[in-house]
Every structure is written in structure tokens, then in C-alpha cells.
Amino acid sequence: MKITQVRARVFEWKGHTVAPTDHFCSNAMDELWDKGDSMGTFRFHGWTVVEIETDNGIVGIGNVALAPRIAKAIIDQYLAPLVIGQDPFDYEYLWQRMYRSTHAWGRKGIGMAAISGVDIAIWDIMGKAVNKPVFKLLGGRTKEKIPCYASKLYRTDLKSMQEEAQSYLDQGFKAMKMRFGYGPKDGPSGMRENLNSVAAVREVIGDDIDLMLECYMGWNLDYAKRMLPRLERFQPRWLEEPVIADDIDGYAALNQLTSIPISGGEHEFTSYGFRQLLEKRAVSVIQYDTNRVGGITAAHKINALAESFSVPVIPHAGQMHNYHLTMSTLASPMSEFFPVHDVEIGNELFYYLFEGDPEPINGFIDLDDNTPGLGLKLNEQYLNQFNIIE
Numbered sequence: 001m002k003i004t005q006v007r008a009r010v011f012e013w014k015g016h017t018v019a020p021t022d023h024f025c026s027n028a029m030d031e032l033w034d035k036g037d038s039m040g041t042f043r044f045h046g047w048t049v050v051e052i053e054t055d056n057g058i059v060g061i062g063n064v065a066l067a068p069r070i071a072k073a074i075i076d077q078y079l080a081p082l083v084i085g086q087d088p089f090d091y092e093y094l095w096q097r098m099y100r101s102t103h104a105w106g107r108k109g110i111g112m113a114a115i116s117g118v119d120i121a122i123w124d125i126m127g128k129a130v131n132k133p134v135f136k137l138l139g140g141r142t143k144e145k146i147p148c149y150a151s152k153l154y155r156t157d158l159k160s161m162q163e164e165a166q167s168y169l170d171q172g173f174k175a176m177k178m179r180f181g182y183g184p185k186d187g188p189s190g191m192r193e194n195l196n197s198v199a200a201v202r203e204v205i206g207d208d209i210d211l212m213l214e215c216y217m218g219w220n221l222d223y224a225k226r227m228l229p230r231l232e233r234f235q236p237r238w239l240e241e242p243v244i245a246d247d248i249d250g251y252a253a254l255n256q257l258t259s260i261p262i263s264g265g266e267h268e269f270t271s272y273g274f275r276q277l278l279e280k281r282a283v284s285v286i287q288y289d290t291n292r293v294g295g296i297t298a299a300h301k302i303n304a305l306a307e308s309f310s311v312p313v314i315p316h317a318g319q320m321h322n323y324h325l326t327m328s329t330l331a332s333p334m335s336e337f338f339p340v341h342d343v344e345i346g347n348e349l350f351y352y353l354f355e356g357d358p359e360p361i362n363g364f365i366d367l368d369d370n371t372p373g374l375g376l377k378l379n380e381q382y383l384n385q386f387n388i389i390e
């Protein structure tokens with residue numbers, strides 16, 4: 001079997017969008033004196049869809065969620081020529097070919113995200129070629145079903161947050177993640193706001209539900225050091241990305257500071273990046289996203305690495321490209337799940353683009369043993385609401 005064609009298309013959402021409110025979520029822009037449109041740093045309203053065709057008519061589908069127009073240019077100009085004419089089952093060779101030939105500029109960030117999109121499509125082809133779900137090629141079913149946590153709870157008024165938390169309880173979720181709205185520049189009153197929001201959600205969910213806390217890199221080391229002891233009484237499952245992704249020593253310091261596990265990795269790349277995080281004991285939970293980290297080929301290696309350090313892997317976002325990895329390793333006990341709703345941040349855009357993702361039932365998702373590949377196809381229903389760049 002040979003790859004004959006690689007098609008990367010950008011899908012930009014032009015449908016209805018819900019505008020985020022002030023203090024919706026702390027983020028890396030918060031430290032600047034002029035934040036500009038700080039929400040823009042994590043609004044994902046475009047996606048790159050990668051379709052790779054083979055000479056026996058199989059089409060594998062991959063995706064990239066970051067800087068979609070740039071990802072498309074990288075795939076079109078650099079990566080497609082490297083994989084066309086090759087056997088998709090040579091996935092490790094093809095990964096190395098892409099990685100090494102873009103090494104001067106592609107090791108981290110959008111270069112690696114583009115490689116991820118191609119690699120995911122290659123794994124989808126392999127699954128379809130042998131008529132098996134991708135998780136069966138990675139080790140098979142290690143759990144009856146996958147527990148997942150509801151991930152939204154952006155900072156709004158406390159009553160709305162409490163109602164939202166209650167709705168996840170009603171749907172049977174046993175874990176959920178909330179976002180902080182305030183950071184270092186908001187002073188003691190912002191700290192109080194942050195603590196009040198956790199207290200409000202805990203009040204509704206009680207002590208028997210896992211609560212994850214997300215900073216999205218909107219704090220700094222000093223602020224995080226002052227917040228962590230104050231958060232201990234809420235017994236969060238973890239505190240996520242308290243500082244920017246490059247401050248690995250900062251993560252390590254915070255991870256030793258209190259009983260609260262520090263999580264991170266959704267902005268880290270390849271097994272080399274994760275080896276550093278693990279060796280420094282910088283994170284207690286690993287959160288790569290397969291569509292950034294280097295695709296399934298890289299994520300599979302990171303699972304093995306994490307297992308040897310006894311650090312759990314709970315990938316960013318959930319979604320099929322991550323679920324198959326979670327299903328196939330004991331290193332990964334759980335998945336994230338973005339509740340479906342109107343397009344806001346863009347995390348949820350995945351469901352407008354693709355169909356096939358399983359719906360959680362009572363806080364669990366399951367994968368079908370008989371659906372070949374990743375199990376995704378383009379969702380025709382919303383195609384006319386995207387600006388599609390060929």
C-alpha cells in the first residue's frame with residue numbers, strides 16, 4: 001500500500017459564536033500591561049483537517065487544532081512530499097522523516113502540530129487497512145470503558161457556575177474541571193474571587209467528586225506559591241498549568257510545595273519534552289494532546305515513558321485521537337471531555353467538524369471494538385457554516 005495524496009484543508013467557523021465575558025479564564029497574556037484581545041490567545045475557531053489517500057482507496061483522517069492556516073502550509077509545502085509514495089505502515093520511519101527534515105524549525109509548536117495531523121491520518125489508515133480500531137494496534141482494550149471529566153466551568157457569576165456544576169452531576173459525571181478568572185494583577189481581591197469560585201463549586205458537588213482547577217498559564221510562580229496553600233482545603237485532583245509552559249523549574253517547585261498535584265503538558269511536545277518534565281518531577285499528571293505532541297506515534301512513546309515514572313496520562317481535550325491512546329494503556333486512567341454547546345472558545349468545534357466521537361454515558365465513554373481506524377468522518381451537517389480553504 002502506498003500513499004498517493006495528502007490533502008490539508010482549513011475549516012474556519014463562521015457560524016454563531018458566544019462571546020466570552022470578562023475574567024472568563026486566566027491566560028498567559030494577563031501579565032502584560034496591554035493585554036489586547038487576551039481571549040484571542042486561546043480561541044480556536046479554525047481547524048486543519050488532513051485527509052491522506054492510498055492506492056487501495058483508503059482515506060485516513062487527521063486533524064490539527066492550532067494555527068490552522070500555518071499548519072496547512074507546512075503540510076502542503078514540507079510534509080506531503082515526504083510521505084507521498086510511502087507505505088503508511090512504515091509510520092515510525094515516516095515520523096522520523098518528517099521530524100528530522102523539519103528539525104531546524106519544527107521540533108516544537110506548530111511544526112510538531114502539523115506532523116501530528118499527518119501521523120494521526122496515517123494511524124487511521126493502518127486501522128482501516130486491517131479492519132481494526134486504532135486502539136487495537138496500540139495494545140488493545142485495557143479498560144471496560146473510559147471515565148471522563150466534564151471540562152468547562154469558565155468563570156462567570158457563581159450561581160451560574162453552580163448550576164453548570166449541578167448539570168454535570170445530573171449527567172452522572174464524577175469529575176469536572178473549572179477555570180480561574182483572576183491572576184497576579186488582580187491582587188488580594190482577585191485571590192478571594194478565585195477562592196470563592198472554588199468554594200462555590202465544591203459546595204454543590206460535595207467531597208466525593210473530583211475537582212480539577214485550571215489556570216491556563218495565567219499565574220506566575222510567586223502568585224501560585226501563595227495560592228496553593230490556600231487551595232489545599234478544597235482537595236483538588238490537580239492544579240493545571242499554573243505558569244507558562246517553558247518554566248519547567250517553576251512547575252517542579254510548585255509540584256513539591258503542597259499535597260496538590262500539578263498538571264501540565266498540553267503545550268509540550270514529543271517524548272523529549274516529556275522526559276524533561278518527568279525527570280524533573282515537574283508534573284504529577286501528563287496532559288499531552290495527540291494532535292499537538294507529535295501524533296499517535298509520539299503519544300504512544302510518552303505513555304510508556306510516563307508508565308515507567310508512575311505518572312498518569314490524562315490527555316488534553318479527549319476526542320478520538322486521544323481516546324484510542326487512553327483505552328490502550330494503563331498509564332492513562334481517564335479522559336477529558338468538552339461538553340457540547342454553542343461555539344465559544346472553540347474546544348467544542350471538534351463536534352461540529354467531525355462525527356463519530358462517543359457520547360459520555362454516566363461519566364464514561366466507550367470505543368467500539370468493530371469500528372476500523374479512529375472512527376471519525378466529516379460532519380456534513382455543519383459544513384456550510386465553515387469557510388473552507390482548500
Ligand SMILES: O=C(O)[C@H](O)[C@H](O)[C@@H](O)CO
Nearest residue numbers: 042151216316317345347
Ligand atoms: O485543559 C484544557 O481543557 C485547556 O486548557 C482548554 O482547552 C483551554 O481552552 C483553556 O480553558
Ligand SMILES: [Mg+2]
Nearest residue numbers: 214240241266
Ligand atoms: Mg488545560
